[in-house]
Amino acid sequence: MNHDKQMIRVLIAKVGLDGHDRGVKIVARCLRDAGMDVIYTGLHRSPEEVVTAAVQEDVDVLGVSLLSGAHMTIFPALLKLLRERKAEDIIVLGGGVMPDEDVVKLKEMGVKEVLLQDTPPEQIVTTVRRLVAERGPR
């Protein structure tokens, strides 16, 4: 039994209408293979469902993938809910497809990093590790 070993916990969610989860499942597997606990909640989740799950699961990182173009409404909604639940220490990570100027805006709002589609898996792993290390213990 190796004690004192806090696993990095990540919740991966698909929010909105777009209908396949191949990409997020690949990401989930990479993170697991890097030794993390990955909570996957399935397709078509609402921001309310995602934030409830993230808070109950006490995840370090909430990764939300969007292909539907609704990112400029979904991410603000997620960030607002996290503030309301006093869970701002959860690191929000964006994924999917969106224009560069939106990436800039989302980061200003509090999304820590945006990993666009086709980001290599190793880079996702290193980004998660770096962001958790930067946040520090909690």
Add this chain to the structure above:
Amino acid sequence: MAAVVPSLELVDRVCAGEINAIARLLTRAEAGSAECRPALDEIYRRAGRAHVVGITGVPGSGKSTLVARLAREIRASGRKVAIVAIDPSSPFTGGSILGDRIRMNDLAGDPGIFVRSMATRGALGGLARGTLEAVDILDAAGFDMVIVETVGVGQDEVDIVRASHTTVVMSAPGLGDDIQAIKAGVLEIADIHVVSKCDRPDANKTLIDLKAMLIMGLALARVPGWKVPVLATSSARGEGVAELFDAIVRHRAALEAEGGIDMRRRMIAERRLLKAAEGIIADRFEQHRGGRIADLLGNVMGRQTSPYAAAVELLNEIGMED
């Protein structure tokens, strides 16, 4: 960067039902950090009211889907419910993909329901490390029922009966010819049997087979005044869920009425004491790897000392110190 809140300061907040505090203490309990030990000791003293229900069955038998249904039924009775859903972790990396929540998303709007996912982490037995502490935390937090969903593979699942007041064993059609519970060695530990997916035509055969097995005497009457029921459920149609909830409540009542509850509590206490001792020994073993243990190992390897005799020596030396 926010300051780290000491675990002991979380205890009152947990007992007041504060979600963030519950979630954080669960994380620390799972990590097994020494820092949270005194907090968990205090939590244990304050827990003991919840009805703990274990649900086991092979992967894919429909546990998570049924638990979600059952949670609604429990809520309708006015009780608060917490769910600990356990999935296996990868033996290679220790990481895991925890997917039970996929079936439980529509519970999100209800503050009287709390769901937490855990990985098995190769802990001794079928329960994840920290599961029993997790149950204590949720119990102390005021959840009236705590449901533990475990992957029902292998003998190890016997552990859940030892940690819960009521054990539900699930069988499903379409997962092979046999009753999976027999293969897994969990048939005898059931307080309640469930055959899931009864919307499927082949479920009837599973029901008949299971009942035949039980008549052959495999179901030991472990609680006086309690006849182990075999219930048919369909989460797809919402059938049998109210009956299951009713059976769970009646089982607890039977335990109380016949004095079985004290037997259960004693069994759980014994089991937990033993497990805790095993855990401490395993930790101490790691701590002393370089020192005294190396000497003993040398003697065992050289066949000067038997493993048994060396273990007695080991316990004498590392067992008592702090």
